[in-house]
Amino acid sequence: MRPRDRLRIAMQKSGRLTEPALELLKRCGLTFRQSRDKLFCFGEGEPVDLLLVRDDDIPGLIAQGVCELGIVGRNVLDEFRVTTGRDSEPLAELRPLGFGRCRLSIAVPQEFDYSEPAQLSGRRIATSYPGLLGAWLREHGVEAGVVTLAGSVEIAPKLGTADAICDLVQSGGTLVANQLREVDVLLESEAVLAGPQALPADERGDLIELLLKRLDGVIQVRE
Numbered sequence: 592m593r594p595r596d597r598l599r600i601a602m603q604k605s606g607r608l609t610e611p612a613l614e615l616l617k618r619c620g621l622t623f624r625q626s627r628d629k630l631f632c633f634g635e636g637e638p639v640d641l642l643l644v645r646d647d648d649i650p651g652l653i654a655q656g657v658c659e660l661g662i663v664g665r666n667v668l669d670e671f672r673v674t675t676g677r678d679s680e681p682l683a684e685l686r687p688l689g690f691g692r693c694r695l696s697i698a699v700p701q702e703f704d705y706s707e708p709a710q711l712s713g714r715r716i717a718t719s720y721p722g723l724l725g726a727w728l729r730e731h732g733v734e735a736g737v738v739t740l741a742g743s744v745e746i747a748p749k750l751g752t753a754d755a756i757c758d759l760v761q762s763g764g765t766l767v768a769n770q771l772r773e774v775d776v777l778l779e780s781e782a783v784l785a786g787p788q789a790l791p792a793d794e795r796g797d798l799i800e801l802l803l804k805r806l807d808g809v810i811q812v813r814e
């Protein structure tokens with residue numbers, strides 16, 4: 592197959608990262624013609640197109656070579672790398688982007704007198720991040736049950752399906768509303784530019800280099 596001569600960037604179709612990601616790309620000088628189905632946006636100036644997808648699909652699309660770059664939460668990127676064992680493969684965090692900040696944390700019911708990870712031994716922890724949680728538990732030598740849920744993780748302790756949770760926290764409001772308390776942080780997250788560790792040896796590599804340069808300029812101005 593002939594290598595594509597246009598670059599593809601995957602980003603979230605609709606969610607917390609959508610607006611800031613589009614804004615950032617605009618400030619990097621990229622403009623797009625919105626296609627009708629809004630899954631694929633054709634780049635008007637530079638030969639750079641957009642793929643609008645669920646954030647969870649972004650690391651896989653890069654790993655499969657469907658697109659070269661992606662804007663995604665570090666939490667999603669690292670979960671993919673841990674669960675697929677792709678740590679050593681060419682899917683890297685190229686730049687932190689400074690928005691979508693949150694943390695992946697352990698939270699327990701208010702009445703749980705938590706002081707260290709060992710207290711989670713033999714307990715059930717609900718999460719949407721079984722890979723990152725599993726790695727953290729192993730690192731601390733804790734054997735706990737991991738209950739994987741796609742969403743509404745914070746309700747699990749109240750329902751009696753888990754003793755603790757491991758979920759994203761930003762303001763902490765969701766935890767308070769569910770009588771939970773943040774006790775340990777596994778990962779500090781923000782949106783990142785994900786892509787290949789080694790640039791493709793064709794026009795796309797030159798384009799990525801150009802984009803990174805512009806991105807660094809934009810980020811520097813913002814800081």
Ligand code: PRT
Nearest residue numbers: 603606607645646664691692693759760761762763764765
């Ligand atoms: O449809 P798609 O799968 O693309 O979207 P999504 O629903 O999976 O993702 P979305 O839009 O909710 O979040 C996208 C990314 O934003 C996440 O992967 C994080 O990197 C980042 N981010 C930043 C957050 C939050 N802040 C956040 N607060 N993602 C989720 N939350 C949720 C959290 O799960 C919890 O339910 O908000 C609640 C906690 O917020 P506080 O402020 O009450 O603490």
Ligand code: ZN
Nearest residue numbers: 645646647648
């Ligand atoms: Zn998602």
